[in-house]
Amino acid sequence: MSDDPQRTAIVEAARAYFESRPQPAFVPGETYIPPSGKVMDGADCAHLIDASLDMWLTAGRYAEQFERELAERFGRRHSKLTVSGSAANLLAFATLTSWKRGPKAIKPGDEVITVAAGFPTTITPIVQYGCIPVFVDVDIATHNVDVDALEAAITDKTRAVMIAHSLGNPFDVVRVAEICRKHDLLLVEDCCDAFGATANGQNVGTFGDIATLSFYPAHHITMGEGGAVLMDSPLLAKVTESFRDWGRDCYCAPGKDNTCNKRFGWRLGDLPQGYDHKYTYSHIGYNLKVSDMQAALGVSQLHKLDHFIARRRENFAGLERRLRAAGLDRYYHLPEATPNTDPSWFGYLMTVRDGSGLVRNQVTRALEDRKVGTRLLFAGNIIRQPAFKDVEYRVHGSLANTDKIMEDAFWLGVWPGIDEPRLDYMVETLADITRALIAGRDPVPSLSAA
Incomplete structure (x- = not known):
């Protein structure tokens, strides 16, 4: 930063303005929880x-x-x-x-x-x-x-x-x-x-x-x-x-x-x-x-990278703990770290288990309707994408797991902007949706009635 007093005043005013902006409160079921996002502060501004x-x-x-x-x-x-x-x-x-x-x-x-x-x-x-x-x-x-x-x-x-x-x-x-x-x-x-x-x-x-x-x-x-x-x-x-x-x-x-x-x-x-x-x-x-x-x-x-990584790991662990406590590992494959690694998690990928009775798109649509953001593992199986229709490629062996992920996997956010109340709501909502779908009930009845 400069030693110029006028310049310093401008920069510090920008920092103060950014830090003074009010942050909206989280309202379960009303505030959307995006699966990814940025965390900015006055120093960034x-x-x-x-x-x-x-x-x-x-x-x-x-x-x-x-x-x-x-x-x-x-x-x-x-x-x-x-x-x-x-x-x-x-x-x-x-x-x-x-x-x-x-x-x-x-x-x-x-x-x-x-x-x-x-x-x-x-x-x-x-x-x-x-x-x-x-x-x-x-x-x-x-x-x-x-x-x-x-x-x-x-x-x-x-x-x-x-x-x-x-x-x-x-x-x-x-x-x-x-x-x-x-x-x-x-x-x-x-x-x-x-x-x-x-x-x-x-x-x-x-x-x-x-x-x-x-x-x-x-x-x-x-x-x-x-x-x-x-x-x-x-x-x-x-x-x-x-x-x-x-x-x-x-x-x-x-x-x-x-x-x-x-x-x-x-x-x-x-x-x-x-x-x-x-x-x-x-x-x-x-x-x-x-x-x-x-x-x-x-x-x-x-300068904030280590903090961001730590928060992502904390949120991943928080989801893991809540999902298992709710018994949702019976219905979804939960992600595992590769042996001898320490991941820097970007998202929490879940895959619907065979025989669970669940359909991935029903789960994700209900989650989105109830303000929990989801994403797929990007392109799924890339060779199924229209852009690859005329591309020359070779497949070695089976892509059975890739197809399974394309059909049945989705991920939830772990980014640093997600806090404990949001984690609670995410898992409670997924548990409620899962129970409803297993029982043949509408997972978002209030929205359907509206």
Whole structure:
């Protein structure tokens, strides 16, 4: 923050205004409980206003600070900010296709092993770069990849594994990383839902070659829209930055020139000797850069990450305790942490048990009618989605559990804005709906009567 008294007064007034805003009381049955959301405070507002007063509208001092602090907190040497977690996945995969990686570059036609149960943009970069996604099943307990199936799916065409840690619960990344080393495969860890989770005491996102994060408001911290790609390799960091910044070869920060001290001394491609390095392009790239105002919000939110993770774990445990006490584990598979991990939970996934007599859509519609927000495990089985109708892919083995999740799973929120009264209402409501449906009664009679 600045030492300018006038600027300080503006920033502090913004902080005070934000903190003085009244917070509406929770009214059970009337106040909607969203499954995800952001938690903001006066410090976030102050950072945002401070950055806006610079009128430096592209990446600047806050972006530099956030990238540095983010890499340190995540446990990697480099981080590159971008506009979303989906863009981060795109950049991460694009980086692995770069000609600068020589014979190790991923090429069209190569196979990449992944899972069909999850968010589409973990998979779409594989397709967009002309590679073949190979889908394997997940298990019901952890809703993560079946590692035996993953290893069995490897062929001489396999070049990489790209999988998300599902809803903050790590997949068995220790074993997957060992398999990747054994078979000389690249590993991309999508950590968008799992910032702060660990496996064997090590941060997820530090086992593979490259990792991604999302800072959408639903995620562990937010910068509004935003994401990041993280890695240890200086080459991968430079290539990611190139793809992000129009595909240029130059790596000067915005507003800077001649960082390499040979701006007019390069000879690249078929360009003339000395062609301006600022306008030399080494990749077919994008413009996926952030503003400094977004980064300022990220800097502030990162300071609260440990608290947010702790609250998510507390809410997960609170749901678990209440659901079991209500006997609802008879009707739903409750989620389990992957062995030897400490999840950083994004949501609480439940799957209707076979033979329970329940229909998932009846449960979720009733929950929504009674102001309890729900979500599915994103795309369900991605190959059933209309976007994948004409996509070339391969399925190894059965996707029976993936289909089960598509048909019968849903999740409830654990984000830090959920408190004890909300947890009580969520579970009491689910229990009442479950009993009503089992008994053949309408779970929302008052709404039906209206």
